[in-house]
Amino acid sequence: MSFVQNFPFFSIIIAMFSGIVSSVISGKKARNLSLAAIAVTTCMSAAVLAFTWRTGESYTYMMGHFPAPWGNEIRAGVLEGLVALMFGVVMFISVMGGLDHTEKDVEPGKLNLFYIMIDLMLSSLLALVYTNDLFTAYVFVEINTIAGCGLIMIRQWGRSLSAAIRYMVMSSLGSGLFLIGLSLLYDVTGQLLMIPAKEAVAQIAASDTYVIPMLVILAVISVGLAIKSGLYPFHYWIPDTYAYATPTASAILSGLVSKGYIFLLIKILYRVMSPEHLMEGYTLDVLYWFGIAGMMMGSIHAIQEKDTGRMIAYSSVAQIGYIYMGIGLGTLGGTTAAIFHIFSHGATKALLFISAVGLYEASGGERDYLSLRGAGYRNPLAAIGFTVGAMSMVGFPMLSGFISKLLFATSAFENTGKLLPTLIALAVSTTLNAVYFLRLVISLYRPERKKVGGVRRDSWNLRLAVVCFILLNLVLGLFSQPIVRAIGQGLEMFD
Amino acid sequence: MFTHLMLNIEETVSMILFGIGFTTLLLHPNLIKKIIGMNIMDTAVYLFLAAKGYIAGRMVPIMSDGIQDASAYINPVPSGLVLTGIVVSVSTTALMLSLTIRLYERYGSLNLDRILILVKEEGKT
Numbered sequence: 001m002s003f004v005q006n007f008p009f010f011s012i013i014i015a016m017f018s019g020i021v022s023s024v025i026s027g028k029k030a031r032n033l034s035l036a037a038i039a040v041t042t043c044m045s046a047a048v049l050a051f052t053w054r055t056g057e058s059y060t061y062m063m064g065h066f067p068a069p070w071g072n073e074i075r076a077g078v079l080e081g082l083v084a085l086m087f088g089v090v091m092f093i094s095v096m097g098g099l100d101h102t103e104k105d106v107e108p109g110k111l112n113l114f115y116i117m118i119d120l121m122l123s124s125l126l127a128l129v130y131t132n133d134l135f136t137a138y139v140f141v142e143i144n145t146i147a148g149c150g151l152i153m154i155r156q157w158g159r160s161l162s163a164a165i166r167y168m169v170m171s172s173l174g175s176g177l178f179l180i181g182l183s184l185l186y187d188v189t190g191q192l193l194m195i196p197a198k199e200a201v202a203q204i205a206a207s208d209t210y211v212i213p214m215l216v217i218l219a220v221i222s223v224g225l226a227i228k229s230g231l232y233p234f235h236y237w238i239p240d241t242y243a244y245a246t247p248t249a250s251a252i253l254s255g256l257v258s259k260g261y262i263f264l265l266i267k268i269l270y271r272v273m274s275p276e277h278l279m280e281g282y283t284l285d286v287l288y289w290f291g292i293a294g295m296m297m298g299s300i301h302a303i304q305e306k307d308t309g310r311m312i313a314y315s316s317v318a319q320i321g322y323i324y325m326g327i328g329l330g331t332l333g334g335t336t337a338a339i340f341h342i343f344s345h346g347a348t349k350a351l352l353f354i355s356a357v358g359l360y361e362a363s364g365g366e367r368d369y370l371s372l373r374g375a376g377y378r379n380p381l382a383a384i385g386f387t388v389g390a391m392s393m394v395g396f397p398m399l400s401g402f403i404s405k406l407l408f409a410t411s412a413f414e415n416t417g418k419l420l421p422t423l424i425a426l427a428v429s430t431t432l433n434a435v436y437f438l439r440l441v442i443s444l445y446r447p448e449r450k451k452v453g454g455v456r457r458d459s460w461n462l463r464l465a466v467v468c469f470i471l472l473n474l475v476l477g478l479f480s481q482p483i484v485r486a487i488g489q490g491l492e493m494f495d
Numbered sequence: 496m497f498t499h500l501m502l503n504i505e506e507t508v509s510m511i512l513f514g515i516g517f518t519t520l521l522l523h524p525n526l527i528k529k530i531i532g533m534n535i536m537d538t539a540v541y542l543f544l545a546a547k548g549y550i551a552g553r554m555v556p557i558m559s560d561g562i563q564d565a566s567a568y569i570n571p572v573p574s575g576l577v578l579t580g581i582v583v584s585v586s587t588t589a590l591m592l593s594l595t596i597r598l599y600e601r602y603g604s605l606n607l608d609r610i611l612i613l614v615k616e617e618g619k620t
Contacts, residue, residue, distance in 0.1 A: 135576055142583045146590055153594060158601060162614045165594050165607065169529060172587060173520055176536045179580065180513060183540055187547050192572070 004051040005059055008076045008130040011041035011084070012123050019119030027103075027111025034115040035095060038122060042088030045126075049081030053486065058493040060132065060195075069196050073132035079339070079490025082483070083263055084129045089472065090255050090346045091122060097354040097465025098248030105155045105246040117150035121252060128260040134182050134192050134272070137264055141178060141228070145171040148257050151249035152241055163240035170227055170237040177224030184217045185272070194271045198495070205276040214277050222283055225265040229258035231287075231324055232294030235317045239301075242316060243309030247357045250309070251350035254316045259342045262323055266335065269327070271495045278330070288328025288418060292425045294321025299432035308359070308369050311436060312352050315393060318429060319345045325425065326408055329418055333411025336487045340407055343483070344392070344400035344476055351469035352389040358382025358462060359444070369440050374448030383444045385466035390437035392473050395430050400476035405430065407484065505546035512539035524608045526595045530588060537584040541577045548573030 018037040022030035052058060058077025065071070095118060106114050124144035131137050148171070153164035186192055188210050189200035204210050227234040242254045269278065278284055298318030305311040319341070326338030362379035363372050376383035392399035405426060412422035476483065500507045512535055519532025548570040554562075556571035599605060602613045 135579065139579060139583060142587065146586060149590060149594070153597070158614045158617050161594065161598055161601065162611055165526070165591075165598060165610075168587075168591055168594065169520060172533050172536075172591075173517065175587075176513075176517060176520070176533070176540070179537070179540050180543070183544050183547070183576075186544075186573075186576075 002051065004047050005061060005076075007044040007048050008074050008080070008084075008126070009061060009063070011044045012074075012126045012130065015041055015119050015123030015126060019116045019123065022112050022116045022119060025112060027106075027109070027115070030112035030115040031099070034118050035092065037119060038088055038092045038095065041122065041126065042085060042092060045081055045084035045088050048076050049078060049085055049486075052076060052078045052081055052493075053489070056489075056493075068193060069191065071193075072136055073193055073195075074130045075132040075194075076130055077490050077493045078486050079494055080129050082486055082490060083339070083342070084126055086343045086346060087125050087129070087256050087259075088122075090350050091118075091125075091252060093465050093468045093472070094248050094251035094255065094350050094354065096461050097469075098246060098251065098357075099461050100459050101247045101357060101462075107156060110154075114151070114154050117147045117154070118248075118252075120147040121151065121257070125256060125260045128264050132194050132271075134185065134194065134197065134268075138175070138179055138182055141261070141264070142175055144257060144260060145175060145228070148253055151253065152245045154249070155244070155246050157244065159240060159244040163237070163244050166237045167241045170234065174224045174227035174234075177220050177227070179224075181217050181221035181224060184213060184220070188213055188217070194267070197272050198274070201272060201277070202274045205274040211280070215280070218273060218277060218283050221268060222265065222287065225261045225268075226287075226290070226324075229261040229265075230317060230320055232290050232297055232317060232321055235294070235298070235320075238317055239305075239310045239313040242313035242353070243307060247354055250353040254313065254353060255346040255350040258316075258320060259323075259346060262320075262327075262338075262342065266327060266338070267494075270335075284328045284330040286328075287324045288330075291321045291324030291326075291328050292421060294318060295325065295425055295429040296321075296432070299429055299436070303432065303436045305436075306369060307367050308356055308372065308440065309353075309367055311369065311440070312349065312356060315352075315433070315436070316345075316349055318433065319349070319393070322404070322408065322429075325422065326411070329411055329415050329422070331411055331414040332488070332491060333407070333414045335491060336484060337404060337407035337411045339487050339491075340480070340484060341404040344404045344473075347400060347469060347472045347476060348389050348392045351385055351466065351473065352393070354462065354469065355382045355385030355389065355466050358466070359386060369443055372440070373443050373446050376444035377448065381463050381466055385470055386444065387441050388470050388473060390441050392477070394434045394437050398474065398477050400473050400480070403477055403480040403484075506543060509539045509543035509546065512536075512542065515539075524606050526591075526598070526605045526607055529607070530591045530595070533591070534584065534588060537580065541580055544573040544577050544580075 015037050018033050022033055058075060061074040063072040102114055120143055124140040127140040149164050149168050152160055152167060189197050191197035191200050230238045242250050295318050298314050298321055302311045302314035305314055323338045323341050326334045358379050359372050359375045359382050360367055362375045392401035395402045395405040409426055412419050516532045516536025516539055520529050523529050550569045553569045554567055556568045598610055602610050604610055
């Protein structure tokens with residue numbers, strides 16, 4: 001056994017322990033520890049990715065050396081390594097970009113508490129990516145929820161508090177459904193580990209028993225995770241949550257947290273459920289149509305919105321719709337496109353939230369998109385970052401959003417039944433995206449009507465973060481081939 | 496149909512409780528009652544798990560009197576899951592309660608609808 005194989009476990013435990021240590025040290029030290037932990041775990045994820053890429057197969061890591069039906073397992077392959085690497089990179093840049101805003105928004109003396117939440121968030125995201133055990137997944141889903149709520153409520157603002165309680169209520173509903181789904185699944189199969197559970201599920205499918213219970217399990221787990229990731233009809237908590245948190249928290253919540261749940265759902269759909277059950281229950285079709293509804297409605301809501309932060313948040317609803325549409329296609333290409341869009345949206349949405357902060361500050365703290373008029377001249381770098389992000393979301397060539405739209409469109413040809421609706425949805429949604437994003441970008445570069453105060457230079461870390469995110473977007477857009485190949489290889493060794 | 500429900504009375508009750516808790520958490524405007532709803536929902540799942548793990552006539556899964564035979568004990572896994580679940584639900588409840596205190600100190604109300612209206616008004620001024 002190679003030493004690298006320990007890394008998934010090490011990275012989860014490092015993140016968790018730095019959270020524990022942060023509770024007794026000062027804010028500055030906690031910040032440095034948190035950044036170091038994210039950097040170290042990201043390097044470890046890269047090592048796991050390189051290792052599994054070289055060996056060409058995924059491996060299972062037994063916790064405490066108890067063999068399959070009993071113990072707790074971690075499983076790492078190319079896909080898991082890649083997702084963990086991407087989450088780490090986006091998280092590091094987001095934390096770095098929001099450093100001084102965090103210090104301003106958090107009550108004095110409580111800075112270390114914020115970084116505890118960041119550490120817990122990191123460890124729970126990594127655990128959701130790597131774990132192979134259903135109940136461990138539930139526990140880390142809850143840790144993720146608690147950390148997410150902490151990240152929102154750390155800003156002592158009425159809107160953040162009310163957003164936090166709504167987030168908490170919706171997330172608790174989602175976790176409740178997920179938990180009852182797991183309990184039912186454990187009941188029917190007698191297994192908690194994903195691989196033995198899959199064998200049991202396949203037996204059940206072959207023997208044609210428990211048809212309705214399996215349908216209920218699938219429905220309850222999908223709805224639970226859909227609520228938590230903000231699929232269209234369950235998106236009401238999204239705009240306030242993303243728009244009124246501190247910038248780092250907005251970037252992490254919109255770029256990463258919902259993606260962790262989606263990755264878990266992909267895992268359960270393909271690693272636990274059998275294809276027969278997926279077909280019989282029309283689960284994928286339901287996800288597909290709700291995804292398309294989300295693409296439309298998210299953009300329409302965004303067009304009606306005047307507040308820039310809420311506009312970007314509604315655009316997240318639309319992008320989550322894209323991801324669910326990709327999963328709903330039910331083909332290898334569709335899932336590849338969905339996972340690529342997880343990366344692309346993570347990089348882009350974090351860029352939009354971080355650079356929007358620079359624009360608000362250049363416009364005297366106003367968030368209305370009309371008040372951002374001329375902000376492109378007052379804060380050029382933030383405006384370039386925002387423009388790149390907006391272009392990427394619309395699907396401009398060379399940027400990551402274009403590649404994901406291309407992948408969605410080409411993968412639609414694998415499933416002829418859904419070809420036409422997918423292409424129409426992509427076309428309409430792209431147009432709607434263009435309406436509100438270009439409106440904002442044009443507003444940034446219109447000549448200013450009157451001099452606005454509050455012109456100030458952003459701190460170096462915010463500017464560095466914007467540059468890093470732009471580069472990440474370009475890398476995803478220009479060098480997408482190896483990434484797509486890695487996702488394809490990862491999906492092959494996934495189940 | 497009805498006999499099946501009566502045979503599995505624990506499961507039936509736990510599903511009804513889950514429904515009650517879920518609906519309260521989703522629809523009740525009072526924050527404290529929402530939290531109570533969440534606890535009912537979680538507890539319903541624990542009842543379900545415990546009922547599923549129970550095997551009539553067997554002992555608690557704690558080694559006693561030196562009996563090593565596994566068939567003397569009930570299934571320990573659901574009990575373990577219930578314990579873990581209780582820990583999780585305690586921390587979620589604590590977090591929700593602390594948020595409720597914050598909101599009550601700020602807006603003097605436990606009604607979420609009212610709080611949301613107050614927040615909107617506060618944002619306008």
